[in-house]
Amino acid sequence: MRLMHTSLPEFKLKVQGAVIRQSPHKTLKIKGLENLKCAKMQSLRTGRIEDSVEKIAADKETSRVEVVVMPRVPETMHTVIVKGYDKDGNPTKAILEVINIIHPTEEVELEGFEHIEDRRPTIGRH
Amino acid sequence: MRKLSFRYLPMGVGSKHGAPINIALVDQKEIAASGLSEETALEMIVQKIGGPVAVNVFDMEAVTTTSDGIIVPGAIIAMAAGDRGKIHPEFGVLHMEEIEVTEELVEEEPHLAPLFKLYPGRRLFRGPDPAKKLIPVHNVCMTGKAVNNNSATEVMNVITMEEMLLPILGQLQAMREGDIVFAITGGVISVGIGMTVAEKFGRVFPTRQFKAGDTAHNSGGYAQTLKATIPCLAAPKEVLARYILDVLECGLVPGRELGCSPAVLSVAHAFAAEIALDQITPRAWLELESVGISRKGLEQPSPELDRAEIIARADEIIPGLVEPRRVSSKDYFKKIELAV
Numbered sequence: 001m002r003l004m005h006t007s008l009p010e011f012k013l014k015v016q017g018a019v020i021r022q023s024p025h026k027t028l029k030i031k032g033l034e035n036l037k038c039a040k041m042q043s044l045r046t047g048r049i050e051d052s053v054e055k056i057a058a059d060k061e062t063s064r065v066e067v068v069v070m071p072r073v074p075e076t077m078h079t080v081i082v083k084g085y086d087k088d089g090n091p092t093k094a095i096l097e098v099i100n101i102i103h104p105t106e107e108v109e110l111e112g113f114e115h116i117e118d119r120r121p122t123i124g125r126h
Numbered sequence: 127m128r129k130l131s132f133r134y135l136p137m138g139v140g141s142k143h144g145a146p147i148n149i150a151l152v153d154q155k156e157i158a159a160s161g162l163s164e165e166t167a168l169e170m171i172v173q174k175i176g177g178p179v180a181v182n183v184f185d186m187e188a189v190t191t192t193s194d195g196i197i198v199p200g201a202i203i204a205m206a207a208g209d210r211g212k213i214h215p216e217f218g219v220l221h222m223e224e225i226e227v228t229e230e231l232v233e234e235e236p237h238l239a240p241l242f243k244l245y246p247g248r249r250l251f252r253g254p255d256p257a258k259k260l261i262p263v264h265n266v267c268m269t270g271k272a273v274n275n276n277s278a279t280e281v282m283n284v285i286t287m288e289e290m291l292l293p294i295l296g297q298l299q300a301m302r303e304g305d306i307v308f309a310i311t312g313g314v315i316s317v318g319i320g321m322t323v324a325e326k327f328g329r330v331f332p333t334r335q336f337k338a339g340d341t342a343h344n345s346g347g348y349a350q351t352l353k354a355t356i357p358c359l360a361a362p363k364e365v366l367a368r369y370i371l372d373v374l375e376c377g378l379v380p381g382r383e384l385g386c387s388p389a390v391l392s393v394a395h396a397f398a399a400e401i402a403l404d405q406i407t408p409r410a411w412l413e414l415e416s417v418g419i420s421r422k423g424l425e426q427p428s429p430e431l432d433r434a435e436i437i438a439r440a441d442e443i444i445p446g447l448v449e450p451r452r453v454s455s456k457d458y459f460k461k462i463e464l465a466v
């Protein structure tokens with residue numbers, strides 16, 4: 001499955017590499033993945049995102065690139081795990097809960113942008 | 127020249143921080159008169175306002191229900207959220223589902239029985255069909271910062287995280303250019319909105335999940351805190367009293383057919399109407415008692431007021447709302463006309 005999904009560190013390196021290929025002086029900030037420690041990222045999209053980052057970075061006017069990852073569907077459902085441990089670090093009890101979170105949509109990140117190219121497929125497609 | 131008119135409450139107007147986003151209310155008749163499609167009309171309104179906005183479309187000839195199951199004339203048939211002059215193409219609009227009124231429906235949802243007498247032949251709308259929406263849980267639409275939730279009865283700004291409750295009766299007052307009440311929602315309404323009835327395609331719940339006499343919140347003493355500190359735009363209490371009396375006069379019983387909200391119970395007690403005290407669940411009593419509504423109190427002799435007395439004394443009889451300020455909706459909702 002290595003070819004189907006890219007590891008999270010590799011994803012970040014690929015995005016960083018896409019900027020550096022254009023100029024080592026241009027900076028990159030990735031927002032929205034801070035909370036992820038381990039994940040497998042869709043490989044086909046990783047390549048397409050690399051391509052998008054490189055295209056944005058190639059613009060002579062661009063000195064800084066931001067990559068923002070936000071929920072595609074702006075209400076997300078999450079499992080919440082409440083865990084207790086004793087003084088020796090042994091598990092005592094856990095409770096599973098659920099929470100639904102409402103997020104802003106992409107418009108909040110696009111303030112001031114005139115030229116926007118939407119390459120996203122419709123929901124449910126890759 | 128044709129025109130499109132709608133009512134507009136600017137962001138920041140209302141109690142406390144006021145409306146967290148702009149609010150636009152439009153009658154479907156106005157859309158029809160403009161000759162525009164609903165989609166184009168919504169786009170024009172959102173473009174005119176520019177900032178974050180909730181847009182609600184009404185059919186004033188249709189009927190809907192309040193969360194505690196009271197039938198009222200006037201219904202929201204579509205809701206939208208816009209920001210930066212746009213409506214999100216996937217999540218920006220949601221339509222309420224028309225519910226066919228049949229004997230079978232009334233059998234499942236006995237709070238609808240007065241429909242045949244009070245509003246025969248009217249179309250019924252509450253929430254959307256869950257199979258037709260993309261958002262998984264809430265009946266919500268959103269664009270950018272603007273969130274229009276619970277089938278257009280609650281708005282939020284997801285960046286400032288401020289919120290405002292928009293009960294259906296308050297919005298209908300604005301549509302009719304009547305008086306409205308700006309207030310802080312408070313504990314009583316926080317409890318009351320959880321005392322729902324079982325409805326298919328409800329405004330908040332898509333299935334018949336919580337029956338009359340029960341609480342959808344099931345939060346004990348915490349239910350009163352749910353919306354306690356957020357502002358709301360409500361109808362004057364005599365408006366609510368009239369609609370409650372209408373269905374009590376048709377023989378509906380709180381706790382059995384109607385939700386056991388503090389407002390319904392208080393009017394029923396003042397009117398000496400039957401209350402199904404035994405059918406109110408222990409967990410509902412916990413929430414009611416937290417805001418001063420007890421079984422003992424409801425078992426006290428009724429003052430046996432008549433309809434006119436209850437309407438005249440509605441502010442005293444119906445509990446709820448903190449720091450209420452009654453105003454004319456015409457002084458706060460601007461009527462805007464767009465050339466088409």
